[in-house]
Amino acid sequence: METIEIFKALANEHRLQILKWLKSPKDYFVNEGHPEIDEESIGVCVGEIQKKLGLTQSTTSHYLAILQKANLLTATRIGKWTYYRRNEETISQLCHLLEKEI
Template sequence: MPISEVLKALANDRRLQVLAWLKDPTAHFRPQVDGDLVEDGVCGQLIAEKLGVSQPTASEHLKVLTQAGLIRGKRIKGWIFYRRDEARIAEVKAAIAREV
């Protein structure tokens, strides 16, 4: 995905907030019944609750971040758990640094 498309994904305060929370999920989310916050990621439902938006709205934000490669989803028992893709984020940072 071109860097311009990734920047469009980042051009939203809620999506930036999600990325910030996912950087240290144990500091921002309560423990989950299924899935480890760090190893597996954070359940999309918890992200929706913390954002204060409906599940479909949160899902759309998470979809945009996933398509940009900034987060990855993992299905566990019918739920999707999200975590940052640190390698992709580092690539984006390096690409921005080269362009600016």
């Protein structure tokens, strides 16, 4: 776990919001375009995240890439679409680090 990369990734309100939304995707996303995709196990499409953020596609993709580089998100590509979900293992390790060492 790259702790510095994680904290850098978390130092942005939009990236924090993405992590919050992806914790319970069914509460925040309608999944209009891809109803056959299970948001809990596969993830949420970039387009859905971008619509909810209200930012450009390039900015949204940049934020998602930062979160993925920090290992806070995992990506699954299906056809031409990319779906993101939280990496709960990394988030759990971070919580443990905060609780026990910081």
